[in-house]
Amino acid sequence: MEVLTAVDIGTSKVACVIAELDAGGELEVVSHGVSPCLGLRKGALVDPEETVRSIEEAVGDAEKQAGYPVGPVYLSLSSEYLRSLPAQGVWAISSSEGEVTGSDVRRVIDAARMVGIPSDREILHIVPRGFTVDGQSGIRNPVGLSGIRLEVNTHVVAAASAFLQNMRKCVQKAGLEVENDGMVASSIASALAVMTEEERKLGTAMIDIGAGTVDLAVYCDGEIGHSGVLPVAGDFLTHDLARFFRIPPAEAERLKLERGVASPDYHEGDDEMLEALSLAGDQKVPVSRIQLAEVLEARLLDVFDWVGKQIQLAERMGLVVTNLVVTGGTAQLPGIAHLAHRELSLPARIATPCYPPGLMDSLASPIYSSAVGLILHAAVRRAVRNVDSLEDEGGPSKVKVMLTRVGRWLSEVF
Numbered sequence: 163m164e165v166l167t168a169v170d171i172g173t174s175k176v177a178c179v180i181a182e183l184d185a186g187g188e189l190e191v192v193s194h195g196v197s198p199c200l201g202l203r204k205g206a207l208v209d210p211e212e213t214v215r216s217i218e219e220a221v222g223d224a225e226k227q228a229g230y231p232v233g234p235v236y237l238s239l240s241s242e243y244l245r246s247l248p249a250q251g252v253w254a255i256s257s258s259e260g261e262v263t264g265s266d267v268r269r270v271i272d273a274a275r276m277v278g279i280p281s282d283r284e285i286l287h288i289v290p291r292g293f294t295v296d297g298q299s300g301i302r303n304p305v306g307l308s309g310i311r312l313e314v315n316t317h318v319v320a321a322a323s324a325f326l327q328n329m330r331k332c333v334q335k336a337g338l339e340v341e342n343d344g345m346v347a348s349s350i351a352s353a354l355a356v357m358t359e360e361e362r363k364l365g366t367a368m369i370d371i372g373a374g375t376v377d378l379a380v381y382c383d384g385e386i387g388h389s390g391v392l393p394v395a396g397d398f399l400t401h402d403l404a405r406f407f408r409i410p411p412a413e414a415e416r417l418k419l420e421r422g423v424a425s426p427d428y429h430e431g432d433d434e435m436l437e438a439l440s441l442a443g444d445q446k447v448p449v450s451r452i453q454l455a456e457v458l459e460a461r462l463l464d465v466f467d468w469v470g471k472q473i474q475l476a477e478r479m480g481l482v483v484t485n486l487v488v489t490g491g492t493a494q495l496p497g498i499a500h501l502a503h504r505e506l507s508l509p510a511r512i513a514t515p516c517y518p519p520g521l522m523d524s525l526a527s528p529i530y531s532s533a534v535g536l537i538l539h540a541a542v543r544r545a546v547r548n549v550d551s552l553e554d555e556g557g558p559s560k561v562k563v564m565l566t567r568v569g570r571w572l573s574e575v576f
């Protein structure tokens with residue numbers, strides 16, 4: 163049995179999820195912990211000590227419930243310091259028979275890695291989207307095909323090295339280590355937890371609207387083809403309300419959570435007057451519920467404008483987008499799917515984590531999509547690692563057995 167630990171460092175909270183992966187490939191989430199965190203703003207680290215404290219608290223709670231201390235952790239990151247780009251690689255097929263081998267595949271992906279990433283950035287993900295052998299494109303797995311020239315199209319996510327180093331330091335100061343290859347873009351993590359296989363194949367944009375950032379991932383033909391981060395989300399909605407009505411941010415947050423809707427379209431009946439404390443705390447300020455919805459809608463229109471532009475970018479790269487999946491804490495604002503549909507002319511659904519099967523109810527909230535998806539990502543990485551070592555010791559039959567076992571839920575996720 164292997165223990166997997168996911169730590170999602172969000173702008174409003176740190177969430178930790180602990181899961182166990184058994185030798186048969188069964189994955190079970192055993193505990194989780196969450197701690198409010200004010201150490202990030204718009205996805206940037208502004209208070210390392212506060213972040214360390216939240217990591218300690220969230221991981222400590224999860225460890226207590228699980229009944230054991232955890233080892234190295236996987237970390238999900240959502241920040242404007244992350245950038246995505248398409249990258250191509252080319253490789254001359256090396257074997258004397260001219261047949262593509264696993265080593266050629268690794269080499270052509272390494273060639274794609276050489277794309278112009280500035281020296282102050284590191285590659286977090288390089289996802290092959292399709293191979294071409296001697297001009298024949300659209301190949302999923304080229305191993306065994308004959309040819310001379312092997313090409314690959316990939317989706318690359320890179321992050322500023324200084325940002326990664328600072329996040330790693332926070333984890334270390336909390337007494338933990340980050341797994342090798344344990345840094346994961348939140349967009350990729352969330353998408354794993356909430357999208358169905360059909361959505362991934364058909365072409366879908368997933369957005370995780372949190373407190374400080376919107377993470378976007380576009381999947382098409384089963385694989386990610388575009389991703390991005392916008393440093394504007396739920397915190398902005400709250401601050402807009404605070405400024406507009408001249409009320410304290412805590413009151414604005416309360417009104418948003420208790421009475422907010424994504425658009426006045428969604429408000430039924432006559433206007434309603436709500437009350438909030440004034441900035442000085444000594445008076446009541448009247449707040450029109452329709453005006454509240456108008457302020458929220460204005461900011462959300464900016465968000466969907468950005469999403470629309472990202473979808474256009476993805477379409478220019480040849481991806482197809484037929485619908486939208488919305489998750490993250492702000493997805494809980496009533497009427498947000500309706501507004502997304504109106505603005506983007508795409509059907510939209512609100513999603514909570516749906517994998518692995520049997521996930522506990524307390525994690526079935528859009529705020530946990532990243533943390534749960536990170537566990538799935540970790541399980542896949544472990545499974546691939548195990549398959550690689552099986553390949554070394556036992557040959558293809560053992561590999562097949564392992565993949566079939568893991569595949570029961572993995573095939574739903576991929």
Ligand SMILES: Nc1ncnc2c1ncn2[C@@H]1O[C@H](COP(=O)(O)OP(=O)(O)OP(=O)(O)O)[C@@H](O)[C@H]1O
Nearest residue numbers: 172173174175372373374375396491492494495529
């Ligand atoms: N019912 C609700 N209606 C509107 N907004 C909500 C609701 N519930 C939570 N939120 C908002 O969701 C945000 C928190 O979401 P989430 O936990 O996904 O963010 P995060 O992961 O901490 O941040 P990020 O991913 O942006 O770094 C807060 O801005 C909060 O106000």
Ligand SMILES: [Mg+2]
Nearest residue numbers: 172173372532
């Ligand atoms: Mg988040």
